[in-house]
Amino acid sequence: VAGIVAVEAGLALGEHNRTIGPGEMVSGAFGITVFLFSAVAWINVWASRSPTRRYLSILPVVGWWPFPPDISVAFGVLIGLVFGVLYWT
Amino acid sequence: LDLSRHRPLLWLVLGLLVSAFGVAEFASLSANVGYCDKYELKGPSDPYWLALIGIGGFVAGRILGHARSWDHPNHSGVRTHPWLQILLAMLLTLAGGALLYESHGLGHWEVAPPITSYIRCAAAGQVALTAIAAGVLFILLGGWLWRPTASAAAGWVTLAAVLILAALVAGLVISPPTSTTAALSGARGYWRWSFVLVSAFVFCFPLAAVIADVWSSGHHRWAVGHYVNEFVRTYPWFALCLGIVVGAMIAHFFLGLVGRDAVLSFLGRLI
Numbered sequence: 001v002a003g004i005v006a007v008e009a010g011l012a013l014g015e016h017n018r019t020i021g022p023g024e025m026v027s028g029a030f031g032i033t034v035f036l037f038s039a040v041a042w043i044n045v046w047a048s049r050s051p052t053r054r055y056l057s058i059l060p061v062v063g064w065w066p067f068p069p070d071i072s073v074a075f076g077v078l079i080g081l082v083f084g085v086l087y088w089t
Numbered sequence: 090l091d092l093s094r095h096r097p098l099l100w101l102v103l104g105l106l107v108s109a110f111g112v113a114e115f116a117s118l119s120a121n122v123g124y125c126d127k128y129e130l131k132g133p134s135d136p137y138w139l140a141l142i143g144i145g146g147f148v149a150g151r152i153l154g155h156a157r158s159w160d161h162p163n164h165s166g167v168r169t170h171p172w173l174q175i176l177l178a179m180l181l182t183l184a185g186g187a188l189l190y191e192s193h194g195l196g197h198w199e200v201a202p203p204i205t206s207y208i209r210c211a212a213a214g215q216v217a218l219t220a221i222a223a224g225v226l227f228i229l230l231g232g233w234l235w236r237p238t239a240s241a242a243a244g245w246v247t248l249a250a251v252l253i254l255a256a257l258v259a260g261l262v263i264s265p266p267t268s269t270t271a272a273l274s275g276a277r278g279y280w281r282w283s284f285v286l287v288s289a290f291v292f293c294f295p296l297a298a299v300i301a302d303v304w305s306s307g308h309h310r311w312a313v314g315h316y317v318n319e320f321v322r323t324y325p326w327f328a329l330c331l332g333i334v335v336g337a338m339i340a341h342f343f344l345g346l347v348g349r350d351a352v353l354s355f356l357g358r359l360i
Contacts, residue, residue: 033330034181034184037181037330038182041177042178045174067325067329068325069236069325070151070236072325072326073234073235073328073331074235074250075329076328076329076333076336077147077332077333077335077336079332079333079336080332080334080338080340081337082336084336084339084341084344085340085349085352085353088337088341088345
């Protein structure tokens with residue numbers, strides 16, 4: 001939540017000069033995504049500190065994935081390149 | 090587990106990295122910052138070559154992963170490690186902070202250029218140095234995220250990636266992109282120390298990894314990459330997201346120098 005507020009604040013700071021365009025939207029979306037992952041990672045660190053709260057660890061709960069890691073990475077890079085060329089250049 | 094056997098190699102890599110880091114910092118400190126106010130591409134193919142080096146480095150990291158299989162026992166006991174989780178959380182927080190500034194910079198690009206503008210200006214003005222930094226960083230990322238596995242699918246994926254790269258190189262050689270006027274930001278107010286910071290940020294990952302590996306080699310520990318590989322193997326969906334970021338970064342920083350239309354036109358001619 002703090003991350004989302006921070007990114008929105010960054011966007012709002014930019015807004016007084018001009019309206020928010022696609023660049024800000026994409027950057028903001030990336031920022032929010034990264035902050036969410038960051039939050040997940042921090043919760044995981046916190047949860048792994050004690051056996052009593054280990055069940056709160058988020059990553060193992062959503063650990064299921066139908067594809068092997070190497071396919072995931074290759075596919076991810078490809079999606080990223082297409083996304084980058086089409087929307088983020 | 091015998092990382093200590095490769096200690097001299099690690100020291101050599103560390104020395105080379107420190108030298109490259111020193112050159113990058115010196116170039117940042119002595120750079121003509123005013124150049125970034127209105128810069129043009131030195132060569133129309135440069136952004137494509139930089140993107141190729143980024144993708145090629147990523148593939149090379151995977152291939153080089155075979156060479157370091159000596160410290161990589163294929164067991165399923167290690168899933169992740171608390172310190173790795175802390176490092177990941179710190180890295181993501183740092184990245185979040187950088188994106189916050191990026192959002193602010195996009196709104197104030199006349200006086201506070203976004204980080205992208207710094208990297209694109211460096212890529213346009215110092216192509217060789219940018220290529221070295223991109224090569225080092227993406228080799229490391231490829232070795233960490235895209236660890237070689239024994240599965241048949243992995244072999245096909247690697248083959249496909251190498252073929253795509255070869256086609257891109259052939260396309261560049263046979264049909265170089267036409268000269269384009271780069272769609273550059275026209276931002277003002279570049280700050281010399283920001284270049285120093287960006288260089289430090291780029292080099293801090295490989296430097297920290299090699300320093301940690303040198304330490305591990307003396308303490309009979311696994312290499313840092315081993316833990317990252319295990320993490321990626323355990324959470325493939327997370328690997329997908331990180332892969333998207335890697336691909337988007339390559340396109341955003343390098344191909345963004347020529348703009349979407351020029352890239353699509355080039356790809357169209359290539360196909």
